Amino acid sequence: MDLSRLEINRRTALLTSAAIAANVINPMRAFAQETPRKGGVFNVHYGAEQRQLNPSIQASTGVYIIGGKIQENLVDLDANGQPVGVLAESWEATPDGKTVTFKLRKGITWHDGKPFTSEDVAFTAMNMWKKILNYGSTLQLFLTAVDTPDPQTAIFRYERPMPLNLLLRALPDLGYVSAKHLYESGDIRQNPTNLAPVGTGPFKFVKYERGQYIIADRNPDYWRPNAPYLDRIVWKVITDRAAAAAQMEAGELHYSPFSGLTISDMARLGKDKRFIVSTKGNEGNARTNTIEFNFRRKELADIRVRRAIAHAINVPFFIENFLGDFAKLGTGPIPSTSTDFYPGPNTPQYPYDKAKAIALLDEAGFKASGGNRFALKLLPAPWGEDISLWSTFIQQSLGEVGIQVDIVRNDGGGFLKQVYDDHAFDLATGWHQYRNDPAVSTTVWYRSGQPKGAPWTNQWGWEDKTVDATIDNAATEVDPVKRKALYADFVKEVNTELPVWMPIEQIFVTVITAKARNHSNTPRWGSTSWHDLWLSA
């Protein structure tokens, strides 16, 4: 590949970086001594409609962006990423880690006027989190009962120790409570409330017009004093990214969350004073770009080939020229934004070294005949344009060391089926979503014994007893310090064996009007309730 041709992009990328760096400072300036203004309608870009809106039964940003304003969780994360009570006021765990007691806030009512009690928490935990909620069912696998001695106390009983710091970091996403009285009869999945959610949150559901918009209005009986400030939130369904950017410019949208616009539009709007384009407020939604190896291919089962592939790709060059400030060099499955678990960069790494890559491939016995050693089929996930760019970059980089790569593109359902169920891939690339604690959705990428077909899990045909043991020990270790050390071991081990390579770290990008105040002030801001968000005149 002629890499010098890519240099054209560098100038654009640098301009982009500068523009974004300048704007990141903006939100700070905005907080300076202004009196919050009541009122106003906040228009939000909603790119991909989900099948339902209840965050108690579906953990995804597409649900939180709406349901998270209407329903509330037991705990959320504060500005420093530490757990802070929402519906729960306080919590404590017994030393054996098998009992966790939550004290709930008093005087909270559901939007339909019924009181919120520990019965609601017990019902949601046992019937939704444990049985239906994705990732919740794994987290709460050993939950045996939730006792409710009084309306303000919920006692979670576990068969095996549950580390409190794992539970508290998982609950912001996996701890949304639904009303028992609305769900206790009939099939929860088919309950009409899922499309007209009722919660305790600052905004009340008003209307959902499929394919067009969703409206929620201010809840006058909200439990936090003086909140919320906004009168109304409107989510507008806009599937075309370029059209959404035009609507931002026309003033029809105030906020496009989770990298909802194209990279070039985000860069362009970053230079416009009317908008703030930043990764701030998305630290809790970190993700890494992956290369997933299929060990059923004899070439890839050889560790030298996997390492050679890693050495053959110039990741810093790719980031600088294609992703700009929206990404940084990754060092493994636990991203650097995870202050509680990040083991530092001193785990085995594979810096760009073409000569070494060639030497490793030669050593493994895959000699180049006519410039070609072997061919691999690469399946990129369709989630974002970065994956598409990254797969082309992999293809060209590996071509340079004599590995021919054929890219096979699929839509979402097709990608998951082919990679995680049919195993019809050699290399796959997509996103690994890190959810604030490695036990939530990270270790399943490495733990053996995952059922065939479970997406984003170890389907590589790779098994390592040491790694399995480390993962199992960490999942039930109640001492936070020991737990962190175990996860550091885990990163070292998987970076050595390299069944999946995670060389790029990304955080979602927010595009928001410069008139917004109190935005992006927590690590999962897009998903939170926005009770303190307001719009300046």
Next chain:
Amino acid sequence: MRILSLAGRRLAASVPTLFLILIGVFLLLQLAPGDTVDALMAQMGGGDAATAEALRKFYGLDLSVPAQLGNYLWHLVRLDLGFSSIYGKPVATVILERLPPTILLMTASLSFAFFFGLVFGVIASRGVNRWPDTLISTLGLIFYATPSFWFGLMAIVVFSVYLQWLPPGGFEDIGTVQTGIWRVLDIAAHLVLPTLTLGLIFLAIYLRIMRASMLEVLNLDFVRTARAKGLDETHVITRHVLRNALLPMVTLIGLQAGTMLGGSVVVESVFSLPGLGRLAYESVVQRDLNTLLGIVFVSALLVISVNFVVDLLYARLDPRIAAEG
């Protein structure tokens, strides 16, 4: 009475076709990797195997393919289009909700294209190889060659972002509740840009067909006879030439009514309109078989009925067709 028997015969002939199309689409979608649960997993960001299994049972995907197809056809015979897995509602309801914006957009842009195509086609043929013809033909070519998403986006940038004359997208204004005439005007304002975007491409086709057809008919003997009778040029054109030249246009409108239903995905996406094209696209990506088959069914019905109307129009425009048929 003759019309009714013709309609009956047409309908009887289309039933087998309809079933073949539905079975074909059903089997074709089986070839696509992944099912609606995979698509849902992709949307949710993952889940465990037990969840997936429960969902497959929930959507009836644990049955064999022939059993699923059998089930579907059995429901269809009883005029039940089934349940949409993305919308959690009966497919018939979902389609009915999406039909008004689609039909509105379709009729508006087809009428726009038909009317201006006709006018410009006639003008071009009258001034053939002179400047009006060259100008119109060049413009037509430009409209035809430009991709509709680009047209749409540029229209938004010019008319909504800079000039702020028209709304950039959506079907109606949701900030304020409007009723009666104001609501009609509001929807009309929202449909101006999408109609033009969709219509311009069809306009190009219509004007070229009209021009060619006019030129052909102008050289026929009866036109010379009409002129020889001493009729003035306007009469010759409107009474004799235009009526005969319209036949290919009518054929074309019949053909395009069908494609426009599904063909407006791009325009619907760019202007965020809740139409059938986007619904069809979404059903494919989400592997929502029932909804997709429902849309195919409704589109097929529409094509059949439009073609029936076109046949009747032929007879009206050219009595010889009815006499021979």
